[in-house]
Amino acid sequence: MSDPRTRKTLPIELILAWGFVGIPLLWGIAMTLASAVKLFE
């Protein structure tokens, strides 16, 4: 069994992991920007 510390991460794993944190974060940023627009109205 390979040492998990030296195993190379697969691209699909990276995409899934970044998507998992990135999508909620982008949603939060979009919601915040939508409210921030009112400052300039």
Added chain:
Amino acid sequence: MVPPAALCIHLCIGQAYAFSVFSLPMTMLLGIRHSVPGDWRLTDIGWIFTLGIFFLGVSAAILGRWVEEGGPRRAMFTAALCFAGGFLISAVGVYAHRIWVIYLGYGVLGGFGLGIGYISPVSTLIRWFPDRPGMATGMAIMGFGGGALIAAPLSVWLLKQFSTPTHVGVAETFICLGLIYFCFMLVGAFIVRVPAPGWQPAGWTPPATPAKLVTTADVHVYRAIKTPQFWLIWCVLCLNVTAGIGVLGQASPMSQEIFPGRVSATAAAGFVGLMSLFNMAGRFGWATFSDLIGRKNTYFCFFVLGAVLYALVPTTGAIGSVTAFVVCFLIIISMYGGGFSTIPAYLKDMFGTRYVGAIHGWLITAWSAAGVFGPVLVNYIRQYQIDHGVPKAQAYNLKMYIMAALLVVGFFCNLFVRPVHARHHLREQEPASSAPGAAPVPPAPTAAN
């Protein structure tokens, strides 16, 4: 995989900044549409967040070494249990209408989850990115700033789903958030990995002659906290946070009172949202920039630029420039965030990688102190001025000058930071669990910087 793992944790515990979403609903648990006798007051509810931040500092300090020695996975799992458990216990407190249960749940247990979670990925990230430690920790700590951006709209949406004409829906929202955050944090604990000993990024070799303020040796956590460098950096963080936190909580009323009739409540809410974004962006941007110019110079930027901008704010009010006012505060708040995210790399530069997480834990007490000191200072000064007949639009001027003065003090604290003396360095063969207070160990010949 480690940056997303760290973000899983920090995006969740960053919810703490959005706890105020529950303030108003929790004052109407009995009255539903308005507060009635027996309902909790805002001051009662304010203690929940204060306790959470206090126990964040306490747990980070006392459990830092446990986190460091047990590894990030155990710490992240424990943080998930504590943080989610805090929500579930708080739901019971809301259901039974017992505020002390919420103090114990979100305040104490949740606070422990915040503290353990906050420091859990720091040293692992620094080990994975020895070439860019500022960027690595900035990415994780950016998540703490971004957590509120997700938590605020999510909590509002959940409250709307669970509220009925006879029920506010806070308990159900707490249960949902607890379960969501538990699952999210578990993913972080599952995917985090520590590098193999001696691991280095491909194509990167450590510089033959490290920068003057970057050590290649390690300092034990209990020795580090006895050095003047630790306490100078403690003051640097405390003063930077005090200056930022004092205005962060008052951004909305301040913008409306300085520009009466020109900034509406809705526009002020937009201003607060923009500040949250810049707080988050500053955490990543400034920490990444610190890899280029060095940590000490980055803090010099914060203190010089921050002091100048704070001193300019009264002028923006006097000339009636909303744009200049907004720009000043967006830059200030980006440096507030940058102060948090650059600190772990600063500690790594001064004390080495081995105990950086535990040392960072102790340093977080500066945040707890600033969390109490900053708002008290700001509120007291403003009230004192209003009581003495100063118009509301000008009641912030003195405060701005005091914040600028605090940053000048911070500048000198940063100026006095020097490399840690080699007598504090660990020897290669010294055991990781060397007891505090053990006899001083002579420096290793190669450890001097």
